[in-house]
Amino acid sequence: MVNPTTALRMLTDYVTLGQGDVVVQNAGNSAVGQYVGQISRARGYTCVSVVRDRPDFDATAVLLKSQGAAHVVRPADLAALVAAHPEWKVRLAFNAVGPAPEIISVLSPGAIFVTYGAMTSDPLAINPGLFIIKDLTLKGFWLSQWGKTAPAGAYRAMIDELIAMYGTGALQTPEFAEIVVAAENPDHKAIVDGIAAAGASFLGRKQLIVFQ
DSSP states (O other), rough: OHHHHHHHHHHHHHHHOTTTEEEEEEEESSSHHHHHHHHHHHTTTTEEEEEEOTTTTTHHHHHHHHHSSSSEEGGGHHHHHHOTTTTTOOOEEEEEESOOHHHTTTTTTTTEEEEEEOOOOOOOOOOOHHHTTTOEEEEOHHHHHHHOOTTTTTTHHHHHHHHHHHHHHSSOOEEEEEEEEOOSSSOOHHHHHHHHHHHHHTSSSEEEEEOO
């Protein structure tokens, strides 16, 4: 449950959003990113998902929009999209990549920029001029740390909210590839290949190893 819970907490804990408010995220096709899109749609937010260019970009965009993302763009196209919507106030953004100058540059004054992953492992850098002039706030999120300080009953309430959303169909589990191996004398090569595939570029889904 780490992916939907992470998405729910980030959409809930930093900024009080209302109908039509804008959320921008990179890694929009990741599991967390897909849940951010779905929860945003359920709550009436406008979710803008940034996805790096790939051979199946158009198909990926169709999938993410069907889940709830209002817009799916490549990093280089984000600034033009936001400029085309001067009414937008981008007060909340999520980062799972590392350096994300394309997102930081479109944040509105007083926005909160939440980093919950570092796929590239490169240092996070921010233009000090933007940081100062826009009065931006940088936050880090880790679900395990949240759980250490959360009020009593908060985790149960979060799970209940997610279960209710699954029950109504507002949430769906992202697509995964199932690798079935025997519980006794398992095919170790299939397991190794599955783990290797999980790190392949543009795979588009997680690998689920099922022992039977």
